[in-house]
Amino acid sequence: MSSHPAKMQRVVKWYPPAYDIRVETVPIPEIVEPDDAIVKIKLAGLCGSDLHIYRGHEDVDAPLICGHELIGEVVALGSSFHPGATGRPELYSSLKVGDKVVSPFTVSCGECHFCRVGFTCRCIHSTLFGIPTLPGGQAQYARIPKAGGTLFSLTALAQSTAGALEIADSSLLLLADILPTGVFAAVQALQHPKLSPILTGSAYPSIQSLPNRILTLAVVGLGPVGVCAAVGLLHLMEDIRAEKDLVCQVVAIDPNESRRKKMEAIYAKIGGQDKQCCTFVVAAVDEAKELAKSWTGGAGCNAVLEVVGNNSALELAYDLVQPFGIISSVGVHQAPPIPFTGRDVYNKNASFDFGRCPVRAMFPLALEVLIKRQDVFGGIGEDASLIEKIVSFDQAVESYGLFDKGKCGKILFDPWL
Amino acid sequence: MSSHPAKMQRVVKWYPPAYDIRVETVPIPEIVEPDDAIVKIKLAGLCGSDLHIYRGHEDVDAPLICGHELIGEVVALGSSFHPGATGRPELYSSLKVGDKVVSPFTVSCGECHFCRVGFTCRCIHSTLFGIPTLPGGQAQYARIPKAGGTLFSLTALAQSTAGALEIADSSLLLLADILPTGVFAAVQALQHPKLSPILTGSAYPSIQSLPNRILTLAVVGLGPVGVCAAVGLLHLMEDIRAEKDLVCQVVAIDPNESRRKKMEAIYAKIGGQDKQCCTFVVAAVDEAKELAKSWTGGAGCNAVLEVVGNNSALELAYDLVQPFGIISSVGVHQAPPIPFTGRDVYNKNASFDFGRCPVRAMFPLALEVLIKRQDVFGGIGEDASLIEKIVSFDQAVESYGLFDKGKCGKILFDPWL
Numbered sequence: 083m084s085s086h087p088a089k090m091q092r093v094v095k096w097y098p099p100a101y102d103i104r105v106e107t108v109p110i111p112e113i114v115e116p117d118d119a120i121v122k123i124k125l126a127g128l129c130g131s132d133l134h135i136y137r138g139h140e141d142v143d144a145p146l147i148c149g150h151e152l153i154g155e156v157v158a159l160g161s162s163f164h165p166g167a168t169g170r171p172e173l174y175s176s177l178k179v180g181d182k183v184v185s186p187f188t189v190s191c192g193e194c195h196f197c198r199v200g201f202t203c204r205c206i207h208s209t210l211f212g213i214p215t216l217p218g219g220q221a222q223y224a225r226i227p228k229a230g231g232t233l234f235s236l237t238a239l240a241q242s243t244a245g246a247l248e249i250a251d252s253s254l255l256l257l258a259d260i261l262p263t264g265v266f267a268a269v270q271a272l273q274h275p276k277l278s279p280i281l282t283g284s285a286y287p288s289i290q291s292l293p294n295r296i297l298t299l300a301v302v303g304l305g306p307v308g309v310c311a312a313v314g315l316l317h318l319m320e321d322i323r324a325e326k327d328l329v330c331q332v333v334a335i336d337p338n339e340s341r342r343k344k345m346e347a348i349y350a351k352i353g354g355q356d357k358q359c360c361t362f363v364v365a366a367v368d369e370a371k372e373l374a375k376s377w378t379g380g381a382g383c384n385a386v387l388e389v390v391g392n393n394s395a396l397e398l399a400y401d402l403v404q405p406f407g408i409i410s411s412v413g414v415h416q417a418p419p420i421p422f423t424g425r426d427v428y429n430k431n432a433s434f435d436f437g438r439c440p441v442r443a444m445f446p447l448a449l450e451v452l453i454k455r456q457d458v459f460g461g462i463g464e465d466a467s468l469i470e471k472i473v474s475f476d477q478a479v480e481s482y483g484l485f486d487k488g489k490c491g492k493i494l495f496d497p498w499l
Numbered sequence: 500m501s502s503h504p505a506k507m508q509r510v511v512k513w514y515p516p517a518y519d520i521r522v523e524t525v526p527i528p529e530i531v532e533p534d535d536a537i538v539k540i541k542l543a544g545l546c547g548s549d550l551h552i553y554r555g556h557e558d559v560d561a562p563l564i565c566g567h568e569l570i571g572e573v574v575a576l577g578s579s580f581h582p583g584a585t586g587r588p589e590l591y592s593s594l595k596v597g598d599k600v601v602s603p604f605t606v607s608c609g610e611c612h613f614c615r616v617g618f619t620c621r622c623i624h625s626t627l628f629g630i631p632t633l634p635g636g637q638a639q640y641a642r643i644p645k646a647g648g649t650l651f652s653l654t655a656l657a658q659s660t661a662g663a664l665e666i667a668d669s670s671l672l673l674l675a676d677i678l679p680t681g682v683f684a685a686v687q688a689l690q691h692p693k694l695s696p697i698l699t700g701s702a703y704p705s706i707q708s709l710p711n712r713i714l715t716l717a718v719v720g721l722g723p724v725g726v727c728a729a730v731g732l733l734h735l736m737e738d739i740r741a742e743k744d745l746v747c748q749v750v751a752i753d754p755n756e757s758r759r760k761k762m763e764a765i766y767a768k769i770g771g772q773d774k775q776c777c778t779f780v781v782a783a784v785d786e787a788k789e790l791a792k793s794w795t796g797g798a799g800c801n802a803v804l805e806v807v808g809n810n811s812a813l814e815l816a817y818d819l820v821q822p823f824g825i826i827s828s829v830g831v832h833q834a835p836p837i838p839f840t841g842r843d844v845y846n847k848n849a850s851f852d853f854g855r856c857p858v859r860a861m862f863p864l865a866l867e868v869l870i871k872r873q874d875v876f877g878g879i880g881e882d883a884s885l886i887e888k889i890v891s892f893d894q895a896v897e898s899y900g901l902f903d904k905g906k907c908g909k910i911l912f913d914p915w916l
Contacts (some may be wrong), residue, residue: 198709199709204823415844416841420841424808424837433850
């Protein structure tokens with residue numbers, strides 16, 4: 083069944099309790115369950131949420147193969163993929179050895195209640211790549227459980243979406259996690275019914291007409307996912323903004339100056355104020371608070387996208403948002419209690435949407451943004467590129483260290499360098 | 500300006516630190532601001548959130564006139580109501596001395612950003628009746644600030660809504676707080692985009708069709724507001740349930756047996772399973788947890804209406820709700836921190852909508868429910884009546900004590916008995 087060229091592979095491993103990254107040689111994974119695929123990995127991402135493991139914040143006490151973003155080629159398939167499989171997700175009958183695939187960062191079967199409604203990241207078989215029980219993507223090969231539900235076939239996609247396969251692998255890899263997650267943060271905010279008075283011009287919950295509407299939004303955190311959220315938000319606002327009497331203004335916030343400069347370069351690259359539908363200002367924390375107040379007569383933002391995953395980011399989002407506002411939080415939060423009292427949230431009529439992006443369900447919209455915004459997501463190492471560089475596993479230890487300190491942007495590993 | 504028949508009135512007062520209710524004689528209020536009205540009160544409600552003050556949980560250290568639910572007659576109006584007022588909410592030109600009015604439990608100007616979009620309970624001039632700086636409705640007279648934005652004129656309503664004034668004052672009083680608040684709890688849940696896959700049959704966030712949908716909901720707390728939430732939910736589900744392939748099931752929960760019996764009597768009165776569109780089961784806490792699990796194959800409820808306002812109710816709601824579920828919380832929460840960690844809410848993709856009902860905005864929908872459900876909201880003291888009795892201020896001390904202990908249902912005061 084296996085077409086592996088060798089029995090051993092190089093991988094990036096993490097050892098407890100924290101900050102211990104090693105490159106090791108381990109056995110290549112094999113098919114275990116009938117629904118498995120084995121993927122030969124072309125590129126693997128280093129993601130902000132890898133840092134939670136790295137820093138020892140995830141209560142993990144066993145070593146693991148890191149990473150949850152991967153693009154590659156199918157080299158082996160379990161028996162479920164043999165001809166004649168019926169009533170299973172389409173990929174069980176169409177996926178072939180040799181197909182090019184991206185894997186979302188979590189497993190989803192495509193068959194349970196949660197998968198069918200689109201909440202794929204809460205599949206009843208859900209598991210995250212890069213944990214002790216499921217080796218991650220910073221490797222030369224990975225085993226993909228429930229592969230007929232989990233994987234995206236880029237080979238199949240190329241037949242239906244013109245141009246999809248002209249995109250570089252480094253760019254397509256962003257579909258594994260951070261681009262859908264950023265778009266999800268924006269979708270969650272913009273779909274919330276508490277925004278509908280401003281978006282539709284009809285007062286809540288009835289139909290009184292509202293003239294001269296102003297929508298004020300904030301993005302908290304401009305790491306790679308935050309940039310995806312900001313670019314995704316601007317993309318989604320284009321349709322919404324078609325009406326003349328809706329003004330949109332966005333403040334994008336990070337305390338880290340190099341991240342702010344990256345965001346500014348990206349905004350300039352995509353056309354700036356001339357081509358974008360929103361006023362868009364990049365700011366440090368205090369400046370952003372002042373701006374949100376002055377834009378809204380003291381009321382605050384209609385919605386805040388929280389793309390960091392710690393309590394100081396949540397508190398900033400709460401400070402920025404107005405009564406009846408929405409906090410769309412896709413940051414990977416940890417053990418500390420939510421930093422609000424019952425009185426806080428009651429007195430602000432606060433709405434919160436927390437949690438992980440259902441990447442599998444967000445894929446079509448994320449792909450649309452990826453294709454349109456190749457000026458941002460296509461390049462490597464330019465001022466306005468999201469991706470900073472592609473490195474070998476030999477630079478894994480250094481890369482984790484730099485990323486942990488906010489001293490580099492999005493880094494990808496080529497396991498074959 | 501004043502047509503008061505006397506200079507003094509009887510009121511129900513609360514004294515700090517807690518559990519100290521006294522009936523006293525104090526001066527009748529007078530017009531202070533041009534936008535004020537003085538209302539002669541016919542009936543005043545005792546509400547679950549009065550108990551937060553009663554128990555000393557609101558950090559209040561000065562005596563106050565209690566209550567925030569009132570119906571009555573306008574006996575004096577400030578100069579803003581004189582003929583010729585333009586550009587103000589309609590009631591500034593149409594409200595007259597002698598008009599019958601209900602006041603929402605908070606002041607709203609009708610002119611600020613929040614009022615215009617419908618978030619009236621967060622008006623920039625918002626203030627609650629029954630606090631040291633704004634005397635409440637358990638009195639013979641009350642001063643209503645921003646009365647042109649705040650009050651509902653039932654006199655004006657009678658001209659546009661057939662039957663509205665045939666409803667008893669005791670029933671119309673429910674529009675001040677608890678009926679709109681209950682309906683708001685249901686609206687917040689049903690409008691949330693995370694329910695849309697089940698309600699519309701289109702997978703999130705795209706348009707894949709979903710057959711055989713099942714919507715499972717819970718109502719936590721069956722005090723008077725919880726009953727309003729349950730009845731409001733059944734009302735709203737009738738329209739939604741028109742499609743054949745949507746099954747709806749609701750579990751309504753309270754640890755208090757007399758409250759469960761009241762809810763069961765009300766459900767039987769409104770037609771039970773034969774006439775209602777949902778399977779509806781009233782249950783104690785443990786039984787409800789089992790039921791929600793067995794109904795959903797272990798997944799949990801799609802949405803939970805939390806109508807209590809303490810952490811044990813929030814924790815129960817969180818236990819009951821499924822991943823990607825919604826907690827619509829209208830309970831008046833206090834000083835304790837929200838009882839969830841960041842990891843809890845991330846790992847469940849939980850959505851929360853907290854806070855106070857914008858009564859002024861919910862009024863049309865609440866009135867629709869009130870008119871339709873006179874079998875529940877019209878009677879007094881029957882098994883299936885929401886309102887238990889109307890008493891004089893002489894029974895105020897006893898009534899607060901019984902209500903505090905969960906030993907009575909909804910009580911109204913007639914200040915003239």
